[in-house]
Amino acid sequence: MVHARYRRPGGEDVSVETETRALAAAGVTVQSWTLPPEAAAGPGAFLRAAWNRRAAAELVRRVRAERPDVVHVQNFFPGLSPAVHRAAARLGLPVVQTLRNWRLVCPAATRWRAGAPCDDCIARPFAWPSLGRACWRGDRAATSAAALALAVHRSIGTWRRVTRFVCPSRAVAAVLPETWPTAVVPNMVDPAPAPGPGGSGVVYAGRLTDEKGVGCLAEAWSRHRDLPPLEVYGEGPMASALDGVPGVTLHGRRPHAEVLDAMGRARAVVVPSLWPEPFGRAVVEAFACGTPVVATAAGALPELVDDGVTGLLVPGEDSHALARAVHAVTPAMRTAARTAFERRFAAPVVAPLLVEVYRSCLTP
Template sequence: MRILIIHNHYQHPGGEDTVVAQEKQLLAQTEHVELLAFHNRKGWQGMWQTFWSPWNIWAGQRVRRAIKRYKPDIIHIHNLHYAVGPIAIRIAKRQGVPVVMTLHNYRLICPSATLFFNGELFINSLQARFPWRAVRLGVHSHSRLKTFWLALTIWLHKKWGTWQMTDRYITLTDFAKQLFIDSSLGVPAEKYVTKPNFAATDERRDHPMDQSETDHFLFIGRLTEEKGINILLKAFAGMDFRLQVVGDGPLRNTVMDAVRTSPNITYLGALERAAITPLLTSCTALIFPSIWYEGMPMTLLDAFAAGTPVIASDLGAMRSMVNDGQNGWLFAPGDAQALREKAKLWLDTDNAYRQHLGNGARLSYKLLYTAKRNQLLLAAIYGAVIESHRRGK
């Protein structure tokens, strides 16, 4: 099978880039794979890319040349925003190549892409014919102009039927799948399939949980409001159990202030994966207090692979991934007191119970999030789409 992957890199590397790299490496073990990469630029080049995003003929030409050169059996699109644009889908279909697209975020149903704005969930656009309220608020980059231009691009291609041309949309959780089905995007339910991401590492704790780990919790992630950093710090401030924080972002100074006033909180900065794995395999639980729906947090997958239970907010993707009492616990989203009480209760449990949840976390990984299972799921999706395309000719 010949697979052409199309991916638009943002200015700052993120989780989507990691997933694309992992899937490309995984597929290359058994298939012929080529990556056609685009990059968002800064300054006037970025403005030019944004202006042409509704119909980027230059990007379209690159896609057309790649198809003619590589002759793929299928195209897998990960991100089109904004240096490529939806023209890639139309070019692929015009060239007679079936298209699969992974929905890493919610951009097709809301210009915010995260369904989060100004400290709270923003779901007003889900059923809107055109997201005028999102435009008025400037939910994309806090800019009305950018929000309008993105919304217009999505709306135009909805009217032109571009989104219907994609043969299959891959959602990362059933929760996200249902959001898209119920939205005003208008793509039929049968075009969606759920396939989670996978953990690239298979390193797990090599010892049972014991008393030495009872006061050591861990947070890993970008230090932003939507990740629940303020809730996390409030919940752990002045407590007698320890929290280690790993990551970087706009709220770094807020974390540093908390470290100065609460000796139980330690900030380790941004770390490479090699340094993070030992932390995951030695902590008593991973804390994940996100207050937006998330796509599929890679940190949770890494925790499950390590056999580490997760205490997460009862919301969106986390609700789909964390089974309360089986591989972790859930708490009321945005509620620092609820998180604090869960942490206290956790410390009152015995080692056997924590080990039970750790085993459940590891089992979740082995059943759902291994590279091998992901490889089989991708092959099944590609095979079904290619066969359906051939029958339709």
């Protein structure tokens, strides 16, 4: 299992850790190589994002020492680079690549720019619209380097060496070229928390940024004073938009167990995203706690939330619809949410799907 950790830890890192544990519990021998975020820093970092010779050599060394059946790559950017895919393929091993973001179709990996969804670079061999823009990390040079890396590896056929692309949702699989072999395997929560008792409040857990719909959240609680208290867990540049809003409490970044406990004691969890969510880990965590979700119909969220059953879907940027949905959540949705988790997102259900992906890669 190969993974480059993010500079700002988030849902992807949690998903990789969870997946590794669940596979081990399912009887799979998992040998992990996790690159710390500081390994991607230093002179020449952007060039190494396109081709990291040392990372490729280290992968070869580990493969020869550990002799795995499959090389499963999670996040490779910017610390590892797609050189690791080519190195594994040259050794004759199947390569599985999990895509938990939009990296292979968008240099910023977000499909979001200047406060709005952006698909300017999708389906282009070279993401030329991104040149000169600061889509990734607010840095024009970094964005151009990311676009160049994607173009180089598409042109030299690196992605054709991937045996299977694992996507957490149909939304992610749908934007990939039709010739790329895909499998949809959702993210999981493990260990699963016990269902919570519920309550009268509402929880938001995630980055406090514009694409996450924090502005709509602030507007809803500012305009609708009859809404229940909102507990906010997370950090980001839009924290100031919520600071001082009546009924809103900012907790900042807290331990994961504390966030899950808050979800279990909530009436609902809100996911007001505006960008096309590749998955929506907060939704599945809420379901694990037995808490329904009020979410926008953005990206993969409609695949997760069964509207009117496990929660409610609302249009993006509609604070009035968001407020109405919070009031409309019913107690019956709690049971439905937990049932959905157990049937679709629990480790004993999801881990075998991934094991089957490995088996299919090893079958001639």
